Amino acid sequence: MSEAIERLSAVKADLAKAATDHGRSPQNVTLIAVSKTFEPEAIIPVLDAGHRVFGENRVQESAGKWPELKNRYPDVELHLIGPLQSNKTREAVALFDVIHTVDRPKIAKALATEMERVNRHLPVFVQVNTGAEPQKAGVLPEDLDPFLKLCRDDLGLNVMGLMCIPPIEDEPAVHFGFLATLANRNGLDGLSMGMSSDYKAAIQFGASHVRVGSAIFGARPGPATQ
Numbered sequence: 001m002s003e004a005i006e007r008l009s010a011v012k013a014d015l016a017k018a019a020t021d022h023g024r025s026p027q028n029v030t031l032i033a034v035s036k037t038f039e040p041e042a043i044i045p046v047l048d049a050g051h052r053v054f055g056e057n058r059v060q061e062s063a064g065k066w067p068e069l070k071n072r073y074p075d076v077e078l079h080l081i082g083p084l085q086s087n088k089t090r091e092a093v094a095l096f097d098v099i100h101t102v103d104r105p106k107i108a109k110a111l112a113t114e115m116e117r118v119n120r121h122l123p124v125f126v127q128v129n130t131g132a133e134p135q136k137a138g139v140l141p142e143d144l145d146p147f148l149k150l151c152r153d154d155l156g157l158n159v160m161g162l163m164c165i166p167p168i169e170d171e172p173a174v175h176f177g178f179l180a181t182l183a184n185r186n187g188l189d190g191l192s193m194g195m196s197s198d199y200k201a202a203i204q205f206g207a208s209h210v211r212v213g214s215a216i217f218g219a220r221p222g223p224a225t226q
């Protein structure tokens, strides 16, 4: 058994325990295996073990490796969890099944136009910059409600929920609780939050999707935020 398979089983067991400990059904928490920076050789064992939900943060990198993997494993569900540039929307809508990083009108409009053009209406999450960090993507909390209105009412995007990446130096639970409040206020069930180091806390606060990379695939070369 490959190390990734062992780690995947351990993460699944921890996820199930975190869910049941907080009165939730493990089936209501989707585990996104974040395969960014890893080659197909590292991803295939996880596919062969039956896992089908994956996350990537770069359109270009994904376009290089996922079309072939999707041919071999047609029921794969691929999530874009990294920033999207408007000149990549065509490629992104063609390749991904869910987009987690809608955070500004230009991208929301480009996605809506492209989804309409190809008649492929993907579910999306709106990324919220819960820590209001200047360098970080995401709509500011105070701008969220009008932005959601634009996405849902004006553009007709299928908004599943909200996504956040808490500031490195903060207690993540504070941000998870805050994101859950924002989602609840807007009638949204989806919460994309929690990574390798904090997915159990995210589940406690209602995460519907956790994005787990290194705890499954091992350490990535380069900076952890890559």
Ligand SMILES: *Cc1c(COP(=O)(O)O)cnc(C)c1O
Residues within 6 Å of the ligand: 034, 036, 057, 081, 082, 165, 194, 195, 196, 197, 211, 212, 213, 214, 215, 224, 225, 226
């Ligand atoms: C890389 C990445 C993850 C996974 O990070 P790990 O700490 O390896 O689990 C989750 N979410 C986003 C947005 C990422 O870019």
